[in-house]
Amino acid sequence: MDAATDNVITARNLTKRFGTFTAVDAISFEVRRGEIFGFLGANGAGKTTAMRMLCGLSLPTSGEGRVAGFDITDEAEKVKRNIGYMSQKFSLYEDLKVWENIRLFAGIYRVPDREIPIVGGAMLKRIGLADVRDNFVRDLPLGWKQRLAFSVAILHRPKVVFLDEPTGGVDPMARRDFWELIYEAAGSGITVFVTTHYMDEAEYCDRVSIMVDGRIAALDTPFELKKRYCTQSMDEVFRTLVRGEGKKGGARL
Amino acid sequence: MVLKYLLEKEVKQFLRNSLLPRIAIVFPLLVLLVMPWATSFEVENVNVVIVDNDNTALSGRLAHKIEGSRYFNLVGVVGSYGEAIGKIERQEADVLLEIPDNFERSLLTGRKIDYQVSANSVNGVRGNLGANYMNALVAGFAAEAIDEETGRVVPQPVEVIEQYLYNELLDYKKLMVPALMIIVIIIICGILPALNIVSEKETGTIGQINVTPVGKWTFILAKLLPYWVIGVVAISICFVVAWLVYGLVPRGSFLTIYAAAALFIIVMSSVGLIVSNHSSTMQQAMFVIFFIMVLFMLLSGLLTPVASMPDWAQYVVIFNPPHYIIDIMRSVYLKGGKFASNSFEFGMLGLFAVVMALWAMLSYRKQE
Structure with missing residues (x-):
């Protein structure tokens, strides 16, 4: 944690280029402790790339970032000890059982052997998957898989959890349930950094940033953003920004 | 001990696969039972x-x-x-x-x-x-x-009495069986690891691992150890078949052979993992490992004598790990070679094992 401020994530001119293509173009922002921070943007706007840099999965081309008090370039492994991550594509082991996945990741994050059954058991009960602990993960419906992946990502009590489109492809009820889990985690002090396409979900965030063509076009609370763009919904804010920036920078997709 | 959890995962995944455990058992049996008859250079009929x-x-x-x-x-x-x-x-x-x-x-x-x-x-x-x-x-x-x-005795100018040492009956099987054991190891411990990490890349599970603080060395060790055990089991099956079917028992000690095999299996599995680390699709990995395996088999003295290769090929052989294990195997099986008489080959195998395992570790990149 930065001593002076209370920021868990700091990005300064964070940039990622692939050849001549600039996926993330000098973005700067801060995320405060305990916040639910929405990271919005159209497909290909650079959300996932930015998130992968913050998680220590991808090296920035230039600029710097600090997550949980550590530099994402030089101290990536220390960053990893303090974060949880749930990728866009479900990536727990489908050929392992629910319980085996929990045990594996708890073990990797050095949860003591004796505590794994206690912590893991309580978690399964909380997300309502206690009955399927011995089922293969591949047999679970997508909504359950997402809840499991999220819970595994925060099992070791990280300071921040990164969620990359965590609710893609499920019904509104399942999404609602998922957001209950997010609130619960945030309530217990875990900072949540979440990307999404769903503008109703953006309303649930404390603050949102909207990325267009690799840059952050706007960053504020949903309330302020709506006020600034004189609209009733985040949906309109999003469309105004994406359309406007799109014209400036020329069509991309 | 993070390694324990990773090993648990690898073993479960391997055993649950419908094909792999069977291949690891059936393949050595098949090769040792069928190939010695087919790869004979003896001319009959x-x-x-x-x-x-x-x-x-x-x-x-x-x-x-x-x-x-x-x-x-x-x-x-x-x-x-x-x-x-x-x-x-x-x-x-x-x-x-x-x-x-x-x-x-x-x-x-x-x-x-x-x-x-x-x-x-x-x-x-x-x-x-x-x-x-x-x-x-x-x-x-x-x-x-x-x-x-x-009733006359024909004057015979000079009579040459040929005495072949070590393989007195010039039985090609005795020459080929140890070589086939190495081929079994090359194939099993080459292909399986080569496809392992890259398959995690294709399913995306590697991303979930890369975002954890797991050590590179721990991760690679968890991949290497199971293949090491599989390799040792496979070559043990080979030893048993060689003894039961061909009556072939090493004149030297099993300990020497196992020591050499243990080193070579590390080399081979590491090569497989290196290929896997550098590939982004299973297709790539498969193609590259096949290329390497062909080099390993044909340029090592496994099937043809090194001495009759052209000079440039003999230089290539120096950098070919199977060359050293096959020397040890033939020496121990046929001559009763001991560790001391093969210390150079052991040294080279050990060197390859260290270099390849290190390379496997370094080529595993958690951050792009």
């Missing part, structure tokens, strides 16, 4: 056609002797050379023996016999060895015949 211009009792006996030999298979005795060469052209015969019309007379009067052997050398080894066997057979026959018919 050479088809012979005889042109008998002599038509005497002795020339008839020669034909019988050929018929009775395990190396030859008499496909016909014909009257003219043209007829015989026709059989060779139609692939019915490999070797043609023309007996001259003065065969019996020359033999009994002790004069030189001018017989002719022609061989179809489209298959060079078969033609060459077939012709040599035929010459030896005719020479032997002539010596016997003169002894019997005349």
Whole structure:
């Protein structure tokens, strides 16, 4: 944690280029402790790339970032000890059982052997998957898989959890349930950094940033953003920004 | 101990796979049971056609002797050379023996016999060895015949007594079985690891691992150890088959062989993991590991002697890990070689094991 401020994530001119293509173009922002921070943007706007840099999965081309008090370039492994991550594509082991996945990741994050059954058991009960602990993960419906992946990502009590489109492809009820889990985690002090396409979900965030063509076009609370763009919904804010920036920078997709 | 959890995962995934555990058991069995018979360079059943211009009792006996030999298979005795060469052209015969019309007379009067052997050398080894066997057979026959018919002892200019050391009966199986054991290891411990990490890349699970603080070395060790065990099991199956089916027991100690195999399995699995780390799709990995395996098998002295390779190829062999294990295997199996007599090969294998394992670790990148 930065001593002076209370920021868990700091990005300064964070940039990622692939050849001549600039996926993330000098973005700067801060995320405060305990916040639910929405990271919005159209497909290909650079959300996932930015998130992968913050998680220590991808090296920035230039600029710097600090997550949980550590530099994402030089101290990536220390960053990893303090974060949880749930990728866009479900990536727990489908050929392992629910319980085996929990045990594996708890073990990797050095949860003591004796505590794994206690912590893991309580978690399964909380997300309502206690009955399927011995089922293969591949047999679970997508909504359950997402809840499991999220819970595994925060099992070791990280300071921040990164969620990359965590609710893609499920019904509104399942999404609602998922957001209950997010609130619960945030309530217990875990900072949540979440990307999404769903503008109703953006309303649930404390603050949102909207990325267009690799840059952050706007960053504020949903309330302020709506006020600034004189609209009733985040949906309109999003469309105004994406359309406007799109014209400036020329069509991309 | 993070390693414990990762190993647990690897073992469960391997055992739950419907195919892999079976392959690891059946493959060595199959190779050791089938291949030694097929990879023999021994030439048998050479088809012979005889042109008998002599038509005497002795020339008839020669034909019988050929018929009775395990190396030859008499496909016909014909009257003219043209007829015989026709059989060779139609692939019915490999070797043609023309007996001259003065065969019996020359033999009994002790004069030189001018017989002719022609061989179809489209298959060079078969033609060459077939012709040599035929010459030896005719020479032997002539010596016997003169002894019997005349009671004279034929003056033999110089008699060469060949004594083959270590593999006295020149049994190709004894040469091939240790080589096949290495091939089993090359294939099992090459392909399985090569496909492992890259398959995690394709399913995306590696991303979930890369975002954890797991150590690179721990992760690679968890991938290496299971293949090490699989390799040791596979080669043990080979040892048992070699003993039960071919009566082949090493003259040296099993300990020496296991030590060499243990090192080589590390080398091979590491090579597989390196390929996997550098590939982004299973297709790529498969293609690259096949290329490497072919190099390993053909440029190592596994199937053909290194000494008869051109100089540049012999330099390549120096950098080819299987070359050292096959030397150790043959030495221990056939000569009773000991650790001390193979210390250089052990040293090289150890060096390869360290370098390859390090490379496997370094090529695993958690951050792009």
